Amino acid sequence: MIDLHHVATPNGHKVSIALEEMGLPYRVIPYNLMKGEHFTPEFRRINPNNKLPAIVDHDPADGKGPFAVFETGAILIYLAEKSGKLLPTDFRRRGLALQWLIWQMAGLGPMHGQAHHFIRYAPEGQVYGIERYSKEARRLLDVLEYRLNEAEYLAEEYSIADIACWPWVRATRMIDIDIADYPAVQKWWLKINERPAILAGTGSKDHATPASYGQKRAQLTPEQWSNLFGERMLAASKGNPS
Template identity: 50%
Template sequence: MIDLYTAATPNGHKVSIVLEELGLPYTVHALSFDKKEQKSADFLKINPNGRIPAIVDRANGDFAVFESGAILIYLAEQTGKLMPSDPKGRSLVLQWLMFQMGGIGPMQGQANVFFRYFPEKLQGAIDRYQHETRRLYEVLDTRLQSVEFLADQYSIADIATFPWVRGYEWSGVSVEGLTALQRWMATMEDRPAVQRGLQVPKRADEASIIKGAQAMLIR
């Protein structure tokens, strides 16, 4: 049994989707950013960085894993699914996973902050992060013009990337003209496990999302 500590964010949805795809039993612990539950003493024992998501693998000696990419790798390696075992195939998955972790996540995350949450409208910052996010989308589109999924076969790289890209409108970023990316998004949306994972936990209303995100800006 997996204990999943999460919230309705792209990083949180990565893990709920992979758990659904793998068919692993899990218990959801939804954390409130508004109440700063991610900073509680009990949760900091699981993730000293005070961020979601995190898991505790009860079947493996209560082993805790934090950082969304690390969780995806752990679960894929534990089950032997969603990541090839051959070195080249594994490397390809990890390359696109790192592209999301080091590029799309940070850049689109900052686009969200300055476009949606920051108390002042700093247009220079908004433009910088929206433009960079769009550039990264174009990299994805170029890749997906020749393959169905990012690492050829469906993998944790797709699962990591999709929850971010699907929020393009929330970030104020256009996907116009990116036909391969749009095709891939539609394919991902059609997967039943993806649909289930996106409902974990139940998404708050927009006002609550903004309030919680603004609370996270206050350290």
């Protein structure tokens, strides 16, 4: 059994979709980030970086007791190796899957994440931050568009690289990007959206418009701000969230 320490965000959905695709038994342990529920000593022993998601495998390959994995790229590789699924064995396809997975972890995720921050959470009027990260978000979608014009899937076959990118492409509606501007990406996204693991892993089959995805500009209380971006977040990394 695998414990999935989970939040229903693009990073959380990478892992829930992968677990569904791979047919690995898991139980969900949900967290409310706004309440700072991840700032416990128990969770810090699972993920010293204090972020979600993370997993604990109670039946790891070495048989030496529970094993925790954090960082979604590492989790996806771990699960693919455990299940023998969705990381190609062919030399070139495996190399492609790892490249695109790391591209997502180092580029698409963090840059789109910053665009979300400046558009949805930062105090209004942050023109430079919005422009900088919106441009980079679009540039990365151009890269994805280029790749998906030459290949059906990022590693030629469906893999953990596609799973890593898919939830972040879904979230572009929240940063004022219309995925229809990227036809190859849109085609790829819609095809993956039909997979049963998407519905099972995200809880909703979602072709929705931005309005139905949730409120665009988040209104945080001072306590929620502190947990997500402020003093309590900082104190947690020193092991003292109070």
